[in-house]
Amino acid sequence: DIQMTQSPSSLSASVGDRVTITCRPSQTISSYLNWYQQKPGKAPKLLIYAASNLPSGAPSRFSGSGSGTDFTLTISSLQPEDSATYFCQQSYSIPYTFGQGTKLEIK
Amino acid sequence: EVQLVQSGAEVKKPGDSLKISCKGSGYSFSNYWIAWVRQMPGKGLEWMGTVYPGDSDTRYSPSLQGQVSISADKSISTAYLQWSSLKASDTAMYYCARPVSSGSLNDAFDIWGQGTLVTVSS
Numbered sequence: 001d002i003q004m005t006q007s008p009s010s011l012s013a014s015v016g017d018r019v020t021i022t023c024r025p026s027q028t029i030s031s032y033l034n035w036y037q038q039k040p041g042k043a044p045k046l047l048i049y050a051a052s053n054l055p056s057g058a059p060s061r062f063s064g065s066g067s068g069t070d071f072t073l074t075i076s077s078l079q080p081e082d083s084a085t086y087f088c089q090q091s092y093s094i095p096y097t098f099g100q101g102t103k104l105e106i107k
Numbered sequence: 108e109v110q111l112v113q114s115g116a117e118v119k120k121p122g123d124s125l126k127i128s129c130k131g132s133g134y135s136f137s138n139y140w141i142a143w144v145r146q147m148p149g150k151g152l153e154w155m156g157t158v159y160p161g162d163s164d165t166r167y168s169p170s171l172q173g174q175v176s177i178s179a180d181k182s183i184s185t186a187y188l189q190w191s192s193l194k195a196s197d198t199a200m201y202y203c204a205r206p207v208s209s210g211s212l213n214d215a216f217d218i219w220g221q222g223t224l225v226t227v228s229s
Contacts, residue, residue: 034215038152043202049217055217089154098151
């Protein structure tokens with residue numbers, strides 16, 4: 001199985017800050033990397049697919065970059081509603097593993 | 108509106124059998140894979156497996172193969188996740204999810220069900 005390592009596991013930032021979360025797979029996955037946001041008691045929501053694509057409805061302050069074994073999710077200007085847990089996921093090879101999650105708190 | 112609607116919460120005893128469902132609407136159900144994702148209490152997300160309703164092609168996570176069964180009935184636009192003998196460790200929230208593109212297996216999930224909470228306790 002491909003192991004997905006996210007960092008940090010948690011962070012606290014202020015409204016308006018630029019926030020970066022990193023995801024590193026244990027082997028190369030080309031651009032088969034997706035990012036999700038999950039709020040307590042809710043299903044995950046797709047934020048970025050195929051490393052850098054924004055699905056319709058996702059706020060433009062979210063962006064993704066990277067390929068191979070190094071990926072980044074960036075929130076350009078943090079908003080109060082961005083308080084959530086963020087997961088990366090590889091869809092390169094079965095089983096499609098997720099990172100352990102990054103819990104983002106608003107100061 | 109494209110949506111996946113899951114069956115309701117279940118409380119079962121160890122050794123019981125269970126089948127939960129996920130009904131798709133607003134799109135061509137036969138042409139999109141449906142995956143199942145597990146989330147144990149307070150934990151992360153785990154991809155369990157997926158089914159293609161068009162021909163019932165199924166793929167499983169190796170760690171879960173033999174522990175669960177995934178199926179679909181395209182005539183009623185419904186996918187299923189089934190256990191023959193539940194354990195306490197099966198206690199979790201279970202989500203079904205649909206990928207972005209039709210026919211695409213290696214894809215992100217943009218449509219999610221609301222989740223089905225399964226509690227297994229004696």
